[in-house]
Amino acid sequence: MRPVIKKNSAIFYPQGFIDGLNASSIIEPADIGFTISRKPKAVFVSLKKVIFFNKKGLSILLLAIKSIQDKIHCVIGFCEYDKKKYETILSMFEKELDFSLFENLKVLSLFFDEKVDNEQKILIYNDDAEQKNQLAIELYEVGYKPYVAKDTVEFLEKKDEYTKYGIVVNLSYIANADPKIDVYIKQNIIFYNLKNFIDSTMVKKFDINYHNNLLRVGFKVFVFDITKVSSMNIHGVNFLAKLSTAGAEYGTTFCMVGVDNRKLSDRLKNDLEDSGILLYENMEKFDEDEEIKKEALSGGRTPKRSTKLTKDIIAHINTFVDTSIHITQMLSQKKGNKINVVVDKISIKDDAEYFVALFGIYGAINAMLTMVFSKNLLLETCKIFINDKNSKDEIYDGLVEYANIVSSKIKSNFKLYKIDVETTLPRAFRDNKQVLEFFGDRKGVSVELDFDGEKLKLFLSK
Amino acid sequence: MIKEKIDEFIKKIPALPKNVKDCAKYLESGDLTKAANSASLDPAFVYYLVDMVNKPIFGFRNYVQDIHQIFGILGVERASQVVNAYYTSLILPKKWKVFKINNADFQLLQSSLMYNWNNILKSLDYNKIHIASIVSLLPASLVVCEEIFEENIEDVKIIKSYQDISYNELLYKMSGLKLFDIFEIICKKWELSEESIKFIQYLSKKIEDGTILSKLAKYLYLLMFYELSKPKFIQAGLNDFIEFDIEFVQDIYPNFMNIVEEK
Numbered sequence: 187m188r189p190v191i192k193k194n195s196a197i198f199y200p201q202g203f204i205d206g207l208n209a210s211s212i213i214e215p216a217d218i219g220f221t222i223s224r225k226p227k228a229v230f231v232s233l234k235k236v237i238f239f240n241k242k243g244l245s246i247l248l249l250a251i252k253s254i255q256d257k258i259h260c261v262i263g264f265c266e267y268d269k270k271k272y273e274t275i276l277s278m279f280e281k282e283l284d285f286s287l288f289e290n291l292k293v294l295s296l297f298f299d300e301k302v303d304n305e306q307k308i309l310i311y312n313d314d315a316e317q318k319n320q321l322a323i324e325l326y327e328v329g330y331k332p333y334v335a336k337d338t339v340e341f342l343e344k345k346d347e348y349t350k351y352g353i354v355v356n357l358s359y360i361a362n363a364d365p366k367i368d369v370y371i372k373q374n375i376i377f378y379n380l381k382n383f384i385d386s387t388m389v390k391k392f393d394i395n396y397h398n399n400l401l402r403v404g405f406k407v408f409v410f411d412i413t414k415v416s417s418m419n420i421h422g423v424n425f426l427a428k429l430s431t432a433g434a435e436y437g438t439t440f441c442m443v444g445v446d447n448r449k450l451s452d453r454l455k456n457d458l459e460d461s462g463i464l465l466y467e468n469m470e471k472f473d474e475d476e477e478i479k480k481e482a483l484s485g486g487r488t489p490k491r492s493t494k495l496t497k498d499i500i501a502h503i504n505t506f507v508d509t510s511i512h513i514t515q516m517l518s519q520k521k522g523n524k525i526n527v528v529v530d531k532i533s534i535k536d537d538a539e540y541f542v543a544l545f546g547i548y549g550a551i552n553a554m555l556t557m558v559f560s561k562n563l564l565l566e567t568c569k570i571f572i573n574d575k576n577s578k579d580e581i582y583d584g585l586v587e588y589a590n591i592v593s594s595k596i597k598s599n600f601k602l603y604k605i606d607v608e609t610t611l612p613r614a615f616r617d618n619k620q621v622l623e624f625f626g627d628r629k630g631v632s633v634e635l636d637f638d639g640e641k642l643k644l645f646l647s648k
Numbered sequence: 649m650i651k652e653k654i655d656e657f658i659k660k661i662p663a664l665p666k667n668v669k670d671c672a673k674y675l676e677s678g679d680l681t682k683a684a685n686s687a688s689l690d691p692a693f694v695y696y697l698v699d700m701v702n703k704p705i706f707g708f709r710n711y712v713q714d715i716h717q718i719f720g721i722l723g724v725e726r727a728s729q730v731v732n733a734y735y736t737s738l739i740l741p742k743k744w745k746v747f748k749i750n751n752a753d754f755q756l757l758q759s760s761l762m763y764n765w766n767n768i769l770k771s772l773d774y775n776k777i778h779i780a781s782i783v784s785l786l787p788a789s790l791v792v793c794e795e796i797f798e799e800n801i802e803d804v805k806i807i808k809s810y811q812d813i814s815y816n817e818l819l820y821k822m823s824g825l826k827l828f829d830i831f832e833i834i835c836k837k838w839e840l841s842e843e844s845i846k847f848i849q850y851l852s853k854k855i856e857d858g859t860i861l862s863k864l865a866k867y868l869y870l871l872m873f874y875e876l877s878k879p880k881f882i883q884a885g886l887n888d889f890i891e892f893d894i895e896f897v898q899d900i901y902p903n904f905m906n907i908v909e910e911k
Binding site: 187188189190191192197199200201202203204207208210211212214220232234235236237238512513515516517519521569570571587590591594595598 | 811
């Protein structure tokens, strides 16, 4: 069974019964490979549609997700269960609880979503005092300000209020955090979450290919969060400094948050500053820097590298266009037609009725596909993802999911021709002016599509 | 477009052969001899029947091929189940693409469902023929799913990797119809009794009104997921063709387990 990939999590949804006989059929080797390729921060098995499980069954599932953890250092465990199931798991794995438990997706998303709402009301209580503190510390580190109930009485007093207006974290468990470099996006800023020691092993741990493609997609601000780093040596500093110097070509700013004298000597700090990295004591100080936030949201300078259309892009234009038409047709159940194809600059009406997303393609072909949706068509196409048509957040999330589907399909279509390409995370623009700034004078192939009167424009560029 | 695909599928469902229809009618009235007489007139049905009932799950000691003898051993309820199973065999795809099974696996699922359903009905002391026989029609909903999604299965798999959505929900979002709605249309086309249609509605709409039909629908719903949780069917991808609603079956779960685990 394939997991559902949502934002930074991969979740498997088995149904019915899980035992020693069927568990190995739930997550098969191909599913493990697929999950690893998507690099999620969290890999969980949901128990919401499971009526029966035993220890043997769960242990087999754990072995499967641990093999994913070994490769990509993600957090693993079970989620979406009731009190009875939670207590059953605790008693089953009493002394071997080396995985996490999150009672529902709201709680899970607190730990792994890139969006952190500081005002979110959160109530924490766990019978195990150590776990209670662990949960609170982790949430503080993410950026929340949870309320920790001191005992069961206080918890029960406040539970209803928080259930109604906030999030209750009660039946959850956090296994010891795993050292890893995770990456997330918040307000158009890329955060690299670094842990433990920063030394020569950074070269191996850091996915440079992925980083370069984030630069290509146009992210302007990158943050190395070293809050959880215990120390750093000259090799680690040199590596980060090189990233910063190389990013200058794209007009990118690199920042480092969580800097103190214990982790970094004055000399190393100077080296970092010389390479152009801005240093901040903590996340609060970084958050106060309005200039950086503005920079992150700006379109910024166009990269200096060549932005001219190349033959390989033109030769494969049909793959991009036909895939987009096909997926849009299937999801919207509207017939699509090509209306117009021109080579030109991108043009978008600065209008709330148009929604824009793009993703990069790299590997054998290097290109960027931008999709400009009319609102009605977007709502029709993404109806399986959008429950509240008035929620802008849901609409943008739906747009990103659509772009994910198109990018997956493009990859598999190129594979048919033995052409290996990868794609970046899609980027949705909340302000259409940013799109125009981002592309500047760059020319691309602009394809206008019509779906029963509704418009979708594709812009394929270098 | 999906709506056209549904219409096309319903249109191509063959009418039931006259002799098989007669056989079903005689079984309804409890006349096994006349039912066997009618069945004997349809060679394709005879071939199917002999092949099916000589599978180990039916527990026949010797190979049996005489239709009267087969009906005599099966009795009215089980004979009706086999007749319904034959109905579904008429719409089976030549090759399965959405689910990784073949028609022999499909028959295995049908037989296992029949076996456990009979144990459940026996334990609940319920023996109405329409309700007993519906179990072998139920897997036809898998055929519906197969036929509708086979053209776009690769795309559907991509969508399913970004959204926790069953084939059933996906179909509903795209066409306004659920798999069981189409299954109901097929059953009407096959002129199933009103009671059978009503029972399908109890099952598809998860109606809870305290009646015996409502209770039986819960048992059949859980039995379906019990069977689809077997390794072979999980590997085949059958397990998430519709979404499993735990709440609907929570109250009958302990008794269900007692019945199916006891056997």
